[in-house]
Structures are given as structure tokens and as C-alpha cells.
Amino acid sequence: MLNTSMRTAYGEEHEQFRGQLRRFLDREFVPNLARWEKQGLVDRSFWFACGEAGLLCPAVPEQYGGLGLDFGYNAVLLEEMFYRGSVPGPVVHSDVVPEYLLNYGSEAQKQFWLPKMIRGEAITAIAMTEPDAGSDLGAIKTRAVRDADSYVINGSKTYITNGQTADLVLLAVKTDPGAGAKGISLMLVEATRQGFVRGPNLDKIGQKAGDTTELFFNDVRVPASNLLGEEGRGFAYLMNQLPTERLGNAIIAQAAAQRAFDEAVAFTKARKAFGKTVFDFQNTRFTLADMAAKLQVGWAHIDWAIKRHINKQLTATQASAAKLFHSELQFEICDNALQLHGGAGYMNEYPIARFWRDARVQRIYSGTSEIMKEVIGRSL
Known part of the structure; x- marks a missing residue:
């Protein structure tokens, strides 16, 4: 479970939402994830369940059937879902597409599509x-x-x-x-x-x-x-919305990295070699200590970025830097965590194998790490 006791981006209402979300995901998400991975997609019933629970498009204003919440609620959803596993569809649907409709859509487009999206009746x-x-x-x-x-x-x-x-x-x-x-x-x-x-x-x-x-x-x-x-304004619209998408990917990366680390700690404390636990070897503790330090910095940065985005202060360059840093950190953490599992890490029965596989694309979609560096470099 994610430890949020020292987080600075959220208020009490965010954490109440997190508690409800955890119960929902443990009931509707976790038991079905392996089956969804085998069939290659998420059941339509999950979308409806998310809609009924008020988890889709939470930032959409009440006039279109939404809850009118701030981006912090989206961020909580990203953290909790991707700490458990990788299902990118709801992210595109809830975080990305609604922003385009709200900012650039006609009133008729908003009235027709947003309520359906919120209820899970229309997937985007x-x-x-x-x-x-x-x-x-x-x-x-x-x-x-x-x-x-x-x-x-x-x-x-x-x-x-x-x-x-x-x-x-x-x-x-x-x-x-x-x-x-x-x-x-x-x-x-x-x-x-x-x-x-x-x-x-x-x-x-x-x-x-x-x-x-x-x-x-x-x-x-x-x-x-x-x-x-x-x-003719499509490219400008795409550029305007990239901070939300790239920050979302940074949040996903940080949460998944934390899960990989937690799996490594639990495994090394349970696994024995040469008469003691793997955790008791200095190399293991030093590797985990390095990972823990980087995750600590990562969470502080994520909270900074979330607060800036809620206050409409996060720039495209800052969002690109967040996407670059956290996606690279995710793969580093996942790779080190798998290494600490030894041969078990290469077996699909262990969660770390899935988190390692899922991490690779994070450095590619929504702009590759190389493109992120180009964006940042142009701002210097």
C-alpha cells in the first residue's frame, strides 16, 4: 500500500477519496487484472463500474454530469491504479480526452459526449x-x-x-x-x-x-x-494539453516504481541464501537504500508538480521534465528490483516481472525521453 502520510499535494478530502478508491480497486480491479491481460483488454463492465463509482472524468464540471473536482483526484486515481497494475485505457479516457472537449469543444459536443464518458457508456x-x-x-x-x-x-x-x-x-x-x-x-x-x-x-x-x-x-x-x-488549430491544441498528459505519465511512473521497490523489499526479506536473508547482504541493503532515496526525491517532485498543475502554473517544459525524470526512474527502479529477485524476477508469476515489462513503454509514449530532452533543451 502506498504510504501517503508525508505527502503535501493532497488534502483530507483527497485522502477520503483514496480510501474509497482502494476498496473499489481491490474489489473490481485486482481480481480481474490477470484475466484482462490474457484477453488483451478490460471488460466493459469495469468501465460501467467505474462510472457508477464516480471514478471517470472526475474533473468534468457538474453541469455535464461530473464532480467538478481538481486534478488531485485524477492523480490519486493514477497512483492507486498503477501501484496495482498497468491499465492505460482509463487514463486516456479520464485525463486526456475530456480536457480537449472542455477547452475546445462546442457546447453541443460537451453536452452529448461528456455525460456518456462519465457514466462509462462511451469509451474514448x-x-x-x-x-x-x-x-x-x-x-x-x-x-x-x-x-x-x-x-x-x-x-x-x-x-x-x-x-x-x-x-x-x-x-x-x-x-x-x-x-x-x-x-x-x-x-x-x-x-x-x-x-x-x-x-x-x-x-x-x-x-x-x-x-x-x-x-x-x-x-x-x-x-x-x-x-x-x-x-488548423489542432497542433496548438495538442501542445496546450501535453502538460496534463505528461504529468499523468510521471505520476504513473512514480507509483509503479514504488510498487517495484516494495516488491523487492518484501522478496529480499523473505528469500534466504547462504544461511541468511538476501536483505541481510550489504549489496542488497545499499541497492535498496539508493532506490529509497531516489523515490523520496521523486515523491517530493510529484507533489510539487501536482500542486503547480492544480494552480495552472505547470509549464510544458516542467511537465516534460517530470515525464523524463520519472519514466527513467521507473525503469531504473523496476530493473534493479527485478535483479534483486534473481531468477524469480524473470518468472511471470511474480508481480515484478509485469511491472518491469510495463515500465519500458513509459520512456516512449507521450513523447520519448529524447523528445523530452529536446523540449527542455529548447527552453534553456
């Missing part, structure tokens, strides 16, 4: 990455061509979280191919549209409970009212 995805365009969003090729009162969309996306289950896709498209990044727009595409095709669920190294898919758009016609915000 955001689709930016393409086979030939990862970090370089300006290079995307998916087109949306205006035709009277509609847009006709052609192209494909890949590595899309919630791709198998999404009812609504927030899609980055080119509406002006000659304008580079300034020609990007955002479009809402319902999965029921003719010409929308899902590829097979992709076979990943880790995060196996999260469905990840290729999506294809073959003359998909959507009404012009499905445009999110203004035409």
Missing part, C-alpha cells in the same frame, strides 16, 4: 500516431477534406490505446496538407461511421490489459460539426 481514444509519423506530428498524412457540410477522412493511425473498445476517437488530421503543423485539425469520429475499421489488437511487450490497435479511415464521412474547435 485519442489518435495521433501514424506508421510514418510518431513524435513528428507535423508529418501526419491522415486527411480530412471538406465536402459541403461534411468532412471525408482517409488515412490510418497506429498504437492507439482503447482502439478496440473506443466509441469515440479524437482524431488528428490534416485539413491543409501544405501548411505543415498549422494544417492540423482535430476531429471527433464515432466508431459507428461507415468506413471506420479497427485492426487486430496489437501484441505488445507489456501493458497487456490495455487494448492497442491500428485504426483505418476509408472515406469516413462526418458532419462539419464534428470538427473540434477551429480548423
